[in-house]
Amino acid sequence: MILDYDAPATWPAEVINFLDETVAILDDWHGVQRFATPYEYDDIIRRLYALLEPHDILAWHNTRLTAREAEAILANGMFLPSVDALLQRIDAAQAEGAFSSAIADGFKGRHQADSPTRAGRIWFLFTRPHNDTGIEDFLRFWGGESLYAAIDRDPTLGPVLRSVGIPSVVEAAIPIALFPDSLGFESHIARQFSAWRAGHSYDGLPHDRVRVALPRECIRRIVTFPSADFSELTGCDQYYEPL
Template sequence: MTSGLIDVWNLGTFDGALMRELEAKRDLLCNYERTGKKNYREQQAAKGWVPLKENPYADERQHILEQIVMPAMEQRTIRAWHYTRLTEDEANLLQSGGIYISNLAAIRKRLDTQVVAGVIPVESADALHEASPFHHQTDSRSGKFWMTSHPFPPDDSGVELLLGHWGGEGVYFWLKDDRLIELVKLIGRSRVIEVAVPLHLTTSAYSAAKAVIATFVLAHGCEPEWSAFDLYTTSALGADAVLNVRTEGDSEFSALARGYPAQFIDRES
């Protein structure tokens, strides 16, 4: 596996081998983006509806994406971001023991730990366990650890519920009892975990390939689509995969996607 850690949004983190692959196809990749934008603008400027013109570079660009860049990304590790709410003990355990995969047994264990700690009454723990969507959505939820490829600010609508409720979607997502909702809001503190995730442990090498191409052509004056994506690993990760745990109140937490990391620019804003 290629050494080094890649931020798919930061060209400066791309290793030499990856850059050589991209540079060899620079003209084609840039021509694809420029032609696509030109075709789109012409379609929008037309009087009445007209079909979007075909992009003559599309087939070759798809070949580069699927046959060159995607296999390269499958051999690389990227930095990803996990938004959650954890107690101090849970945050410490994560840093010393690594990342585990979510499932119903893990949820039960977390609840029982809070019962022993005197944080959650037994009957509330049982009610939270019973309400978990993992009972009915095992195939889609269980056995995964979810992340994002790009950092988002803590008040972003896509992550604020994850930061505001202890236990993740496996605990809070289907809650209707206001008492239980308020209970999980009071447990722990908001955290963002920076994770080194090998892409061969995910199903997202294709999305990562699209993202690094977008970053590359952006650096050459093109206007690619926003390339952020969600990803998950189905394998536990060791403690060395936990790069940092950013906690509510820390300067880096407050500055996420707005100055931290320093190289990140939110092109959606």
């Protein structure tokens, strides 16, 4: 079953039942903490992960892709980022005429693809992108954060990054078992459930990274600008600076 974080009513029955059994402790822990202990809360989160692990979770990767790159993801899935992978992307885009060899050399000399938070990690949001105001640059600049983070303001290289590819959202259904050392999305799920049962909203931004290549079976679709689906998914019509 695919868990849609934004729709708690559709979650697997065993997850809902477990959270209903523990919601009093969760509400107290998320609130005034009159009686809930960290040991109780940690045990709930550990047991919650065990219930989630057999399922997939709906996820979104926000990026900018050339037509060839999008076709490759749909055909083959997503590879792990690395220095070599980025250099290959740059060479391929140059060969397609996206930019000159001088620009390619500038990209190769200024990237941050060896950063430990980027290499070997594919990052995903578990809530729809329009809930996160921090995704705009992923859609605005080609090459990913490992490339644009150092050069987005460069007067020569930055504008080129804006011209390559199309703003895209890769929608995937990812086995939760691929997040064995999660960054805490279980806590977001617990908070989302408590808020839902209480009749109000929770504005957390659950996200995590996979450390293995993602097979094509996990890819549901790629939504691209300027389609209506893209606007609805990203909320880009509300951006201060248009894409």
